[in-house]
Amino acid sequence: MQSDFDTSDCYTIEGKLALPYTYFAGRVGSRFITTLRDQHKIMGVRCAACDTVFVPPRQTCERCLGDLTDSWCEVGSRGRVVNFTVVRYPDRHLPRPVPFVLAMILLEGADTPIVHLLEGIPPEQVAVDMAVEAVFAETTTNTIRDIDHFKPCDA
Amino acid sequence: MTTYFGVDVADVIETMPSRFRKEAAAGIAGSFGYDLGEAGRWRLAVRDGDAALAPAEDLDDCLAVVATDPQTFVGIQLGKIDATEAMALQKLTVAGDRGAFGSITRLFQKYLPPGEEALPETELVVLKQTISVDQTFATGPVMGRFLKGLKEKKILAMRCPVCGRLQSPPREICAVCRVRNTEWVEIGPKGEMRMLEYVYYASPDPLTGETRETPYGAIGVLLDGCRDEEVFWHLLNPAQLDRVQMGSVIDGQVRHGSRLRPVWAENRTGSIDDIQYFELDD
Amino acid sequence: MARRVGICAVAQTTYQRDKWHERFQGMALEVLEPLLAQTGLDFSEDKGIGMSISVSDDIFDARTISDNGMTDVLGAHMRCEEKIAQEGIQALYYGLAAIQGGHVDTALVLGHCKESQGQSRNMVTHMAFDPFYTRPVGLDFTAAAGLQAQAYADRSDVGDTHLADIVARAGRMAQLNPATPEAPVLTREEVLASPMLADPIRAHHAYPVSDGAVGMILAAEETALAICDHPVWITGVGNCMDSFFLGDRDLASNFALKQAAARAYQRAGIDQPRDRFDVVEVSDQFAYQQPMWMEGLGLVDEGCGGAWIAGGGPDAMNVNRSGGMLAGNPLILGGLVRAAEVALQLMGLAGERQVADARRGLAHGVMGPAGQFHSVAILERD
Ligand SMILES: [Zn+2]
Ligand SMILES: [Zn+2]
Numbered sequence: 040m041q042s043d044f045d046t047s048d049c050y051t052i053e054g055k056l057a058l059p060y061t062y063f064a065g066r067v068g069s070r071f072i073t074t075l076r077d078q079h080k081i082m083g084v085r086c087a088a089c090d091t092v093f094v095p096p097r098q099t100c101e102r103c104l105g106d107l108t109d110s111w112c113e114v115g116s117r118g119r120v121v122n123f124t125v126v127r128y129p130d131r132h133l134p135r136p137v138p139f140v141l142a143m144i145l146l147e148g149a150d151t152p153i154v155h156l157l158e159g160i161p162p163e164q165v166a167v168d169m170a171v172e173a174v175f176a177e178t179t180t181n182t183i184r185d186i187d188h189f190k191p192c193d194a
Numbered sequence: 195m196t197t198y199f200g201v202d203v204a205d206v207i208e209t210m211p212s213r214f215r216k217e218a219a220a221g222i223a224g225s226f227g228y229d230l231g232e233a234g235r236w237r238l239a240v241r242d243g244d245a246a247l248a249p250a251e252d253l254d255d256c257l258a259v260v261a262t263d264p265q266t267f268v269g270i271q272l273g274k275i276d277a278t279e280a281m282a283l284q285k286l287t288v289a290g291d292r293g294a295f296g297s298i299t300r301l302f303q304k305y306l307p308p309g310e311e312a313l314p315e316t317e318l319v320v321l322k323q324t325i326s327v328d329q330t331f332a333t334g335p336v337m338g339r340f341l342k343g344l345k346e347k348k349i350l351a352m353r354c355p356v357c358g359r360l361q362s363p364p365r366e367i368c369a370v371c372r373v374r375n376t377e378w379v380e381i382g383p384k385g386e387m388r389m390l391e392y393v394y395y396a397s398p399d400p401l402t403g404e405t406r407e408t409p410y411g412a413i414g415v416l417l418d419g420c421r422d423e424e425v426f427w428h429l430l431n432p433a434q435l436d437r438v439q440m441g442s443v444i445d446g447q448v449r450h451g452s453r454l455r456p457v458w459a460e461n462r463t464g465s466i467d468d469i470q471y472f473e474l475d476d
Numbered sequence: 477m478a479r480r481v482g483i484c485a486v487a488q489t490t491y492q493r494d495k496w497h498e499r500f501q502g503m504a505l506e507v508l509e510p511l512l513a514q515t516g517l518d519f520s521e522d523k524g525i526g527m528s529i530s531v532s533d534d535i536f537d538a539r540t541i542s543d544n545g546m547t548d549v550l551g552a553h554m555r556c557e558e559k560i561a562q563e564g565i566q567a568l569y570y571g572l573a574a575i576q577g578g579h580v581d582t583a584l585v586l587g588h589c590k591e592s593q594g595q596s597r598n599m600v601t602h603m604a605f606d607p608f609y610t611r612p613v614g615l616d617f618t619a620a621a622g623l624q625a626q627a628y629a630d631r632s633d634v635g636d637t638h639l640a641d642i643v644a645r646a647g648r649m650a651q652l653n654p655a656t657p658e659a660p661v662l663t664r665e666e667v668l669a670s671p672m673l674a675d676p677i678r679a680h681h682a683y684p685v686s687d688g689a690v691g692m693i694l695a696a697e698e699t700a701l702a703i704c705d706h707p708v709w710i711t712g713v714g715n716c717m718d719s720f721f722l723g724d725r726d727l728a729s730n731f732a733l734k735q736a737a738a739r740a741y742q743r744a745g746i747d748q749p750r751d752r753f754d755v756v757e758v759s760d761q762f763a764y765q766q767p768m769w770m771e772g773l774g775l776v777d778e779g780c781g782g783a784w785i786a787g788g789g790p791d792a793m794n795v796n797r798s799g800g801m802l803a804g805n806p807l808i809l810g811g812l813v814r815a816a817e818v819a820l821q822l823m824g825l826a827g828e829r830q831v832a833d834a835r836r837g838l839a840h841g842v843m844g845p846a847g848q849f850h851s852v853a854i855l856e857r858d
Contacts, residue, residue: 049332056329056400062608128598130596156614329538329593335497367548370553
C-alpha cells in the first residue's frame with residue numbers, strides 16, 4: 040500500500056459467485072456414463088491410428104484427430120496405481136474429509152490412467168504399482184463417481 | 195442405380211411407407227414433393243394418418259417440395275451430412291411451405307441400411323450443478339465513499355475535472371478524458387424517469403444464485419443536479435411498473451418523465467440495496 | 477525480418493495477501509499511471525497507445541467477461557481493447573504479434589488479480605476440471621501438482637530438504653524485492669516442519685495467496701528508442717499446450733515446456749541455451765517446479781534437479797532473484813511478473829537485487845493443472 044493511501048472509506052462486502060449450470064456429457068460421454076452406471080462396465084475408446092486406448096473416452100483423438108465415436112472397447116475394472124498424492128487441506132469442493140488419497144490408476148487394457156479416490160488402506164501404505172479394483176457406487180451421480188472409489192485387491 | 199455412402203437412393207425412398215409413424219401423423223394432410231435430380235421425383239401424399247408414395251413428374255400441387263442431389267439426400271438420412279449446413283450451402287432447398295415440410299420430417303423412423311439393426315436410443319446425460327464461491331468484494335476508496343453515502347441517505351457523484359460530467363456510481367477516472375475524478379457532489383435524491391427496462395426474464399443473480407421475481411423495472415433516473423446522459427440506474431417499485439412515464443430529449447425537445455423518489459431501506463449497511471427502489475413522487 | 481519490439485516501461489503494485497482496501501480498478505491505476513509517466517505516452521487517437529491488452533480471469537474476478545468493467549482504467553474507452561484469459565505472459569506474446577503484424581506501434585499490457593477475493597484459490601482452479609470426470613474426485617491445481625511432484629521428485633532425486641532450501645532461498649531473495657513486502661522468510665527447518673498439503677507438497681512449498689497488478693508498455697523499435705533509454709527487446713516467444721487429462725500425459729516429462737522453450741530459442745536464434753542467460757525467472761507455483769522447469773528449459777541436465785539445488789545452482793544461474801512465485805504473485809500473473817522482473821534486470825532497474833551487466837534473460841509462465849501449458853519469452857538488451 041502506498042504510505043499516503045487513505046483507507047478511511049474502504050471496506051469489503053460479502054457476496055458470492057453463484058451460477059446454476061447444466062453440463063452435457065456429449066454422446067460419447069453419455070454412453071460411457073450410462074454403461075458404467077447400468078452395467079458396471081468401464082468403457083474406453085481405441086484410436087487405431089496411434090493404438091491408444093483412452094479412458095475416459097472422447098470423440099476425437101487429440102494426437103491423430105481421428106473420429107473415435109464408434110471405437111468402443113471395454114477396459115477392466117481392475118488396474119494398478121501409477122502415481123498418487125494425499126490430499127490434506129480441507130476445502131468445500133473436495134469429495135471426502137481429509138486426508139484422502141487421489142491416485143492415478145491404469146485400468147487393465149487402458150493406456151491412459153484415470154484419477155480417482157483410493158480407499159480401504161491407510162495413506163502411508165499406498166504404493167506405486169499396487170493392484171486396485173473399482174467399487175461401484177450404490178446411488179448414481181451420473182459422473183465418474185458411479186465408481187465410488189478404488190480399493191486394493193490381490194494382484 | 196448409383197449408391198451413396200453404400201446406400202441405394204431407391205431403398206431410402208421405397209422404405210418410407212414402412213417407416214411411417216401413424217401416431218405422429220394426426221392432423222397432417224397434403225402432398226409433399228421430393229426432387230432428387232437425376233435420381234428421380236416422388237410425391238408423398240399424407241392423409242388420415244396414412245401415407246402413399248409414388249413417382250411423379252409434376253410436383254406443382256405439393257404443399258412443399260424439397261430439392262437436393264441424391265448424395266446429400268442419403269447423407270442426411272444417414273446422419274453423415276448436416277441438413278442445416280446443406281441448406282446454408284444451397285445444396286438443399288425447400289420450395290413452398292417450409293413449416294409444413296419441417297413437420298413431415300418427423301413422421302418417419304430413422305432410415306437404416308439393409309442388415310443394420312437399430313441401436314437403442316442413447317440416453318443423453320446432463321448434470322445440473324450450481325458453482326458457488328463465496329466472495330469478499332473490496333469497495334476501494336471511491337466506491338466505498340459512495341456506498342457510505344447511501345447509508346446516510348445521500349447519493350453521491352464524482353465530477354470530471356476536464357469535461358465536468360457527473361458519474362454515479364462514481365468511478366476512479368473519467369473514461370472519456372482519462373483523468374482521475376476529483377470532486378464529490380451530492381445529487382438527487384429525487385429525479386425524473388428517463389429510461390425503463392421492463393424485464394420479464396430475469397437471469398440468476400450471481401451474488402446469490404437466485405432469480406429475481408419478474409416482471410421488474412430497471413430504470414435510469416436523471417437525478418436532480420444531473421443532465422443529459424448522467425442517469426442513475428436502479429429499480430422501480432414493481433407495483434408502479436405500468437404507471438410511470440419515460441422522459442426524453444429529442445432534437446432539443448424535452449419531454450419530462452415521471453418524478454421519482456428513492457425508498458430507503460430501514461437497515462442500511464452501505465450497499466446499493468440501501469435504496470430499495472424508486473417510486474412515483476406524487 | 478519482422479520489426480523489433482521492445483518493453484519500454486514496467487510497473488507493478490506490491491503483491492500482498494489481502495489488498496482489502498483496493499478494488500481491481502484502483503490496482504490497475506496504480507500501474508497505469510507510472511507507465512504513462514515513464515514513457516510520456518497517452519491514449520490520443522493519432523499518436524497514443526494503440527491497444528490495451530489486459531489480463532484477468534472471470535472466475536477469480538467473479539465477473540463474466542472480466543475486462544468489461546475495466547476499460548476506463550485501461551485507457552481503452554472507445555479504443556482497441558483485448559483480454560488474455562490465460563497465463564499473463566501471453567499478453568506479451570499478443571502485444572508482440574500486434575506490433576510485429578503492423579496493427580499498432582504501441583501496446584499497453586496490464587494484468588490484475590485479487591486471489592483474496594474468493595474464499596479459496598483451490599475452489600477456483602477446481603473449476604478448470606471436467607464436470608463429469610475430474611471435478612467429482614476433487615481435483616484442483618494443488619492436488620494435480622501433488623501428483624506431478626510425486627512423479628518428478630523420484631526421477632530427479634529432489635528430496636524434502638532440497639524443497640525446503642528452495643523455499644528458504646525464495647524468502648531471502650524476496651527481501652530485496654520491494655514488490656513482495658509480505659513474502660514469507662523461513663528457515664529450512666521451518667519449511668520442513670510445515671504440514672503436508674498434497675504429498676510431497678508441504679504448506680510452505682505452495683505460493684502464497686496474493687493480490688496485485690503488473691503492467692508494461694511495448695513499442696515498435698523506432699518508437700521504443702524514442703520513448704525509452706533502455707528498451708528490452710522481445711527476441712523469442714514460444715508456447716505449448718499439453719493434454720487436458722492428467723492421465724494422457726507423462727507428468728514428469730516436461731513435454732510442453734520443452735516444446736515451448738525450443739520454439740522460443742529457435743526464434744531468438746539460440747542453439748544451445750546453457751549459459752546463455754544472465755537472469756532466469758521461472759514460475760515456481762510450488763517448490764518442486766523450480767528445478768523441474770529448469771530441466772524442461774534445458775538449463776539443467778535432465779534428472780539432475782536435486783543435485784542442481786544442492787550445488788547452489790539457483791544462485792549461480794541467477795534464477796528467481798525476485799523471489800519467484802514462491803514470494804507471492806497471483807496465479808494468472810505469474811509469467812507476466814517474471815517477464816517484468818527480467819525486463820527490470822535488463823534495464824538495470826532491479827535495485828538491490830540487480831544482477832551486474834545482465835544482457836539476456838528468460839521469463840517463463842505456466843498455467844493449467846500440473847503444467848499443462850507453458851510459455852517462454854527471451855528478452856535481451858542491446
Ligand atoms: Zn490417435
Ligand atoms: Zn471527463
